[in-house]
Amino acid sequence: MSRHEQMLLDVLHQVQLQLGTTATAFRELRHTKVLETASFKFNTAGVISRDYPVPYSAVTIVSQSSAKLTAANQPNAGAAPSEGQGTAIVGPYGSGTYNLAGRSLTLYGNPGDYVTITVYACPQTPAAAPGAVAITGTAAVSGSVTTVTPATSDLYTEAPASRTTSGNTATLTWPANVTEAFVGVNVTGFAGGTNVVISLQQQDANGIFQTIASTAALTAVGTAVLAVGPGQTNGVLLRSGGAYRLAWTVTGTFTTLTFQLGVSAR
Incomplete structure (x- = not known):
């Protein structure tokens, strides 16, 4: 085969490839x-x-x-x-x-x-x-930001009561969506015994009451508080809609032990 014949065959091959590509494109276009x-x-x-x-x-x-x-x-x-x-x-x-x-x-x-x-x-x-644009760096922001704090509700109140032995309140229920609780203790009479400890308890998934916060041992007339929930002194999760109660543990033989309890939450 001469050189010129080979060149003609190469050109013919390229033309066939081009025609094949074009034919394929037209077939796709039709569909x-x-x-x-x-x-x-x-x-x-x-x-x-x-x-x-x-x-x-x-x-x-x-x-x-x-x-x-x-x-x-x-x-x-x-x-x-x-x-x-x-x-x-x-x-x-x-x-x-x-x-x-x-x-x-x-x-x-x-x-x-x-x-x-x-x-x-x-x-x-x-x-x-338009798509999206990534923002980097910092920028000054003017004006003010207002933090909206949920309203606090009083869940449990009582008059001062005489309690010279250990015990607890009846079972109570947390409101839906509760996150924080405040327990107030007011000891109005104290004589004869050693101390009293006030605790906040709530039921776990098995229905067992677990102590989630307790005061120090109280040894005289006075007040004490418990703050429970994320960001509080006791950062325990409150079981929204679940059961809770207040309990007290008395040490010693009291002739007088009078106190009142209160619970607020939000």
Whole structure:
């Protein structure tokens, strides 16, 4: 085979490949009218170049970049056009459908970032979405911020009562969505015994009362408090809607032990 014959065979082979590619494109167009849907990564020069065997009439661009990108219906010009016909600009993380037309499509953007494109043979309804912008750094904020604190409700009150032996109140119920509780103790009479300890108890999942907070040993007339809940002295979780009670443990033989208890919550 002569050199010229080999050259003719090579040219014929290239023509066959091109015709095969074109035929495939037309077959796809007949069914979907989509030339290509694919995701690409901008090269080190920040460029993505695509060429098509048949003209396209629209392109949808979905950007995964934090920088804006520019699309042009021309071969790579080395730099992104700033404006003009046959160009489209997509904002950071934005998307849109643009009726660009041509055989070449070049995207200019941030090297290493990704973009997804769908290229159509027919014009499409234009559309765009702004995407999102990441915010870094700090900024001064003027004005005031008001913290809204839930209202406090009184759940349990009583008059001073004589209690010279250990015991507890009847079973009580936390309100729904309760998070914090305040227990007030007021000892009005104290004689003959050693001390008394006041405790807040609530039922666990098995129905067993567990002590979640206790005062120090009280040895004289006076007051004491318990603060329970996240951020309080006792950061125990209150079982919203569950059962609780107050209990007292008496040490010694009292001739007089009188106190009153109160519970508030929010």
